[in-house]
Amino acid sequence: MAHGTRLRALVLTALAVVLAGCADDPQPETPTSQEPTDPGTGQTVEPTDAPLEWRPTGHPTEQRVVMGTTWSAVVAPGGSSVTLTDGEAETVVAAGAGRQVAEVLLDDAWAVLVMQDRTEQRPSHAVTVDLATGEQRDVVTPEPANGGSWAMHDGNLYYPTWGEGRAWCLATLALKDSNGEEAWCAPPRTGWSGLTASAAGVAMMTFDDARPVACRTVALLDATSRPEPLDGPDPCTAWDVAATDDGAVWSSVPRPRRQEEAELHAVADGTTYDLGPGTTGSLLPCGDSVFFARDPQRDGDPARLMRWTPAHTLEVAYESAATGDVFIAEPACAGDVLTLTVLSERGDEQVWATVA
Amino acid sequence: MVEGSILGTEVFPMPFPRPRLPHLRRTSARQVVRRPAVIGAAALAVVVASATFLPDRTTPDEQARTASGPGVQQAQAVGRTEVTPRMRGEIEAVVARGRTIPQRRTAALDKVAVRESLARDLTRCAWLGGQRYCLGVGFTTRTPAEVATSLARTQVLPGRETTGDLDPLAALVRTALLPPRARQAADRRELVRAAESVGKVWQLRQDLEGVEVPVQFRTAQQTSTTTSARGARSGDYPRRSRILRNADTRSQNRTYWCGPATIQMIAWGSSGTKVSQHTWARRLGTTTAGTAITDMVRIVNKHTDYDDEDHAGPYIALDISDYAFHQWYRLMMRHIHDYKAPVVLHPVLEKRYFPYLDDDASGHFQVGRGFDQNPDGRPLLGYYEPWDQSKFDPSEPFIPRVQWRRAYRSYRANQAHFQRNVGV
Helix, strand or coil: CCHHHHHHHHHHHHHHHHHHHHCCCCCCCCCCCCCCCCCCCCEECCCEECCCCCEECCCCCCCEEEECCCCEEEECHHHCEEEEECCCCEEEEECCCCEEEEEEEECCCEEEEEEEECCCCCCCEEEEEECCCCCEEECCCCCECCCCCCEEECCEEEEEEECHHHCEEEEEEECCCCEEEEEEECCCCEEEEEEEEECCEEEEEEEECCCCCCCEEEEEECCCCCEEECCCCCCCEEEEEEEECCEEEEEECCCCCCCCEEEEEEEECCEEEEEEEEECCCCEEECCEEEEEECCCCCCCEEEEEEECCCCCEEEEEEEEEECCEEEEEEEEECCEEEEEEEECCCCEEEEEECC | CCCCCCCCCCCCCCCCCCCCCCCCCCCCHHHHHHCHHHHHHHHHHHHHHHCCCCCCCCCHHHHHHHHHCCCCCCCCCCCCCCCCHHHHHHHHHHHHHHHCCCCCCCCCCCCHHHHHHHHHHHCCEEEECCEEEECCCEEECCCHHHHHHHHHCCCCCCCCECCCECCHHHHHHHHHCCCHHHHHHHHHHHHHHHHCCHHHHHHHHHHHHCCCCCHHHCCHHHHHCCCCCCCCCHHHCCCEEECCCCCCCCCCCCCCCHHHHHHHHHHHHHHCCCCCHHHHHHHHCCECCEECHHHHHHHHHHHCCCCCCCCCCCCCEEECCCCCHHHHHHHHHHHHHHCCCCEEECCECCCCCCCCCCCCECECCEEEEEEECCCCCCCEEEEECCCCHHHCCCCCCCCCCEEEEEHHHHHHHHHHCCCCEEEC
16 A cells, blocks of 8 residues: 555544544434334234223322222322222321322222332331221331332232342332331342332342443342343343233333333243333233333324233223323223323323223 | 503613524633643544534534525524613512511421412512513413412422422522512512513514514514514424533432532533532522522523523523423424523423333423424424432432433423423
């Protein structure tokens, strides 16, 4: 190569390096929703319409409502109290000074109400209510942490507690006798969140403190309540997870700067299924199925609640009347009853349905 | 008159708008000369610039689309409005009303009756050049009674995780706790700043609501041409646009410092220099109760060049309660693309709007800095998120500060904040 040519090549290479270094954002920040983001490696599942029988809750959408088979819970504006009612009896549980209602867990037998400290400095105050007798008890041991994720199923409560050396630990408690214990503690520089519980099992997301993005893994709890990482999700990208009788459903967030946009997957009897797009944080086991919200993907699309069934089918359990600017906010489950709040430019609605 | 009719016949001289200039970071020449490495970097920057490869710029297609958009007219920011004697009179009348409010030693804000009484006493609004400005709240189309009712119903008081947005009733109480003389001075300063922004409010209302701008508030450009009352439309804008450097982002250092962290990122984009959140907290008057949005816009105006005429003009707290989503989104596009200036977003940080969170928090501040009309899907908003839960406990994993999301969710989170305003 001639000297001049070599010099030109060197200059061009240097310039290319400089230019590459100048772009603070080498990846396009805003790929369209149509661009393939997570091609998936499983079997694609096409959804079918199978709407549940939805009915209005009768409450304004500003109120957080959890409907159950017999009982319902209504959180007062501002989270200052929760009213439990079965249509006849009514129990009001106040959050207390400087606290707000952070979690409402409800099924046919129990209600667990978690009152979080406003500044998340003091431990959360949790009250269990035996719906058959009305008896209320505080969750004392292990002491609840000052924030974090809670879940309940079949008389068992799962919640965060601080362990030795400020370890972030999972506590389990039998509601009937308030017998609780520290079940597992996250190793140093790691944490966990996103607890879900159902008849199929308990699941959670674990994560480390890596930067620029934490490495996230989803796991199912084994018989000793220790998380066993799920086999299948791409490394470090998972977010939501719920157990099923023959596997699990999980979400992955392929683009860290689009935190709310997830791709859902299921594994059943060793086969992986691609369930399509969904909203991060919306995955919810309820009854015999697992549900997740899907925002409109194109102009003219409604918001949808998707259902992964034990028969390995994907169904559209709810479809909003509004299209375009509409989303499902924070779906809730009590036993086998779902409550949805749907916010749209054409009017909001809050509805509930039994998972048949 | 504290609440009066529009000042229709007065002439409010507007500063002659300077030509729009490319946004340059403020860097002193002395700093550059002292450092050979900086000189080298500057020379390299010239090479890079000559290669027309600049981050955060629109693509040629987008530029062409902007230039040829239907009826598009280069947005012209509005400078400061001259405060007329009549405005001064109105300001003094509102300040005088404050003299009758006794200095309070304490305020039991958990009592509804106390909140209602405080809100009634402390809600004071001025009618400035045909626009209503309420102390601590901003420019609004709501009546003073409606504003007072809204403040009295403030629901953050029973307890929310406070990421740093000071609720307006608490802000007013803070003022009420001041000695009368200090309170009057603070009120006067805030109202004068508001009066200086009236021209901008009119301009935005024309852009977004299609109202006719009174002749005295028209820009020179509008005066010299036939001005349509129609505001800009989404088709007038490129598909996507963004500002600020992603490297210049930080999470908030304390749970109640979303205000200082938001200002840190905005000011960093203006000056190119990072100033500590501690310094911004001091300048903002941030307490453990948080930061007021009126202080946020005050500091943007004082410490950045985004309030210049070649950017957004003076920042204001603007009530968006009457805005439909498409108007709100146009406000974002106007600010980000035309003004090349960030927006002080003011949402509630609740799970129903930010579904990846592990619990609900308080009112919040974020930096609005991009949009993508996303014609194949739904419109997106780009923003910098100062809140990082993982900094305070291991109940949520770290996520990047640079985020894009469906704009409609942000619009609803903004509308769900009882103050319903943004800093623009």
